[in-house]
Amino acid sequence: MKVFRMAAALALLAGPVYLAGAAQAQQLPNINLLGDGPSKTEDEKAADAEREKAYKETLKKIPNAKASNDPWGGMRSDPPKAAPPKASASADKASASASKTSASAKKTKTGPSAN
Secondary structure, three states, X not given: OHHHXXXXXXXXXXXXXXXXXXXXXXXXXXXXXXOOOOOOOHHHHHHHHHHHXXXXXXXXXXXXXXXXXXXXXXOOOOOOOOOOOOOOHHHHHHHHHHHHHHHHHHOOOOOOOOO
């Protein structure tokens, strides 16, 4: 019984789709709706040629300048410097510990609670 109900439901859903496809194929005429359009007069052809010539002349006036792609180029005062070569690991540790001690000595309080 369930199989019969499924087959009936499938037939009800697929029937209109099948019929619409067959009817649509029979009803549509095979014609070109766009067409070639009306041809241009000699005056229109001359105006188009003159417009195209003016456009090409305008394009020739545009300079072919190769600008830099760097948007922040005007903000830098000097070109970027190369990174210095890395020193040995022991020298880095010594400089890091020295900077920590000097940083702690320079700490001062600011604001209304500074004494």
